[in-house]
Amino acid sequence: xxxxxxxxxxxxxxxxxxxxxxxxxxxxxxxxxxxxxxxxxxxxxxxxxxxxxxxxxxxxxxxxxxxxxxxxxxxxxxxxxxxxxxxxxxxxxxxxxxxxxxxxxxxxxxxxxxxxxxxxxxxxxxxxxxxxxxxxxxxxxxxxxxxxxxxxxxxx
Amino acid sequence: xxxxxxxxxxxxxxxxxxxxxxxxxxxxxxxxxxxxxxxxxxxxxxxxxxxxxxxxxxxxxxxxxxxxxxxxxxxxxxxxxxxxxxxxxxxxxxxxxxxxxxxxxxxxxxxxxxxxxxxxxxxxxxxxxxxxxxxxxxxxxxxxxxxxxxxxxxxxxxxxxxxxxxxxxxxxxxxxxxxxxxxxxxxxxxx
Ligand SMILES: [Zn+2]
Numbered sequence: 001x002x003x004x005x006x007x008x009x010x011x012x013x014x015x016x017x018x019x020x021x022x023x024x025x026x027x028x029x030x031x032x033x034x035x036x037x038x039x040x041x042x043x044x045x046x047x048x049x050x051x052x053x054x055x056x057x058x059x060x061x062x063x064x065x066x067x068x069x070x071x072x073x074x075x076x077x078x079x080x081x082x083x084x085x086x087x088x089x090x091x092x093x094x095x096x097x098x099x100x101x102x103x104x105x106x107x108x109x110x111x112x113x114x115x116x117x118x119x120x121x122x123x124x125x126x127x128x129x130x131x132x133x134x135x136x137x138x139x140x141x142x143x144x145x146x147x148x149x150x151x152x153x154x155x156x
Numbered sequence: 157x158x159x160x161x162x163x164x165x166x167x168x169x170x171x172x173x174x175x176x177x178x179x180x181x182x183x184x185x186x187x188x189x190x191x192x193x194x195x196x197x198x199x200x201x202x203x204x205x206x207x208x209x210x211x212x213x214x215x216x217x218x219x220x221x222x223x224x225x226x227x228x229x230x231x232x233x234x235x236x237x238x239x240x241x242x243x244x245x246x247x248x249x250x251x252x253x254x255x256x257x258x259x260x261x262x263x264x265x266x267x268x269x270x271x272x273x274x275x276x277x278x279x280x281x282x283x284x285x286x287x288x289x290x291x292x293x294x295x296x297x298x299x300x301x302x303x304x305x306x307x308x309x310x311x312x313x314x315x316x317x318x319x320x321x322x323x324x325x326x327x328x329x330x331x332x333x334x335x336x337x338x339x340x341x342x343x344x345x346x347x
Contacts, residue, residue, distance in 0.1 A: 006326070006330060006333070007322075007326050010325070010326055010329055011322075014300065014306075014307070014325075015306075016306065016307055041333065041336065041337070041340075041342060042329075042333065044336060045282075045329065045332055045333055045336055046301070048278075048279060048282050048336075049286075049297065049301040049302075049329075049332070050301055050302075051279075053283070054189050054190070054193045055189075055192055055193045055196040055205070056189070057188060057189055057192050058202060058206065060206065061188070061192070061206065061209075064206060064209070064210045065181075065184055065188065067210070068180070068184070068210055068213045068214055068217070069177055069180045069181060069184070071214060072180055072213075072214065072217035072218065073176060073177050073180065075217070075218055
């Protein structure tokens with residue numbers, strides 16, 4: 001081998017040397033003090049690099065974390081739940097908010113609004129079934145719209 | 157019980173559970189330091205690292221609906237983090253991602269090697285030398301040594317050719333090896 005080739009020694013320590021080259025190197029090492037010494041030096045470096053420290057999060061992260069949770073929760077409630085039907089949060093909102101107001105901002109939600117006017121709040125089950133279907137449809141449309149980047153609609 | 161929840165349970169909670177916000181927070185608490193540290197390898201500026209970390213988490217939570225819960229979470233999280241970091245590096249330093257321009261890491265500076273033989277001192281010097289490396293060298297070094305990824309895995313997750321991964325690794329460590337040589341007073345025989 002190329003005596004003292006630092007790349008071979010590095011790959012050896014990384015465990016990336018093919019078996020035949022590894023055998024060749026180990027044979028060489030047994031007879032070459034220079035390479036053994038160099039290997040020892042590199043091992044020391046590997047040892048140090050293996051103890052990488054973590055950066056501690058600065059205080060302003062608390063605020064950013066808050067934003068992440070709020071944004072992600074809002075995103076998730078805007079999307080219709082997939083196979084699970086309406087989530088608890090959505091159904092609570094639908095059941096207890098002023099429904100006509102809550103749906104007024106939904107594009108294409110005329111059928112929900114009409115149903116609400118007709119049924120009031122007394123038939124949340126029926127409403128939620130319909131709303132669930134409509135929401136799923138809306139959210140699909142919403143998801144495809146999002147690539148074009150229109151303003152996000154919200155529940156409020 | 158949620159406090160002791162493993163990744164699998166947490167991810168499930170994030171996807172469909174009623175306590176979604178709590179699950180977001182728990183997942184953040186578990187991995188926010190990890191993500192931030194990884195982001196910090198890609199930039200010298202704390203503000204950038206914070207922005208990268210936030211961007212990563214927004215993508216993670218938005219992407220969870222498409223994530224298969226039976227797969228391990230951390231490698232997926234790592235991949236998203238690395239992608240966010242590499243996109244940042246491409247925007248901030250388009251030149252560093254071409255191998256021809258792959259900058260050689262800065263040579264270590266030695267004022268008084270004789271005073272630098274203590275182990276703790278050496279660790280500090282080495283850490284400073286790592287921080288002086290170009291961001292991409294630092295990131296790849298982290299993937300190899302802290303994340304213990306193979307060359308192949310690094311190439312896969314970064315999208316770089318294998319040869320480029322090796323070159324970056326070898327150069328970064330050769331530079332650090334010189335730092336150690338200075339600290340310990342070794343003769344620098346192998347460059
Ligand atoms: Zn030799």
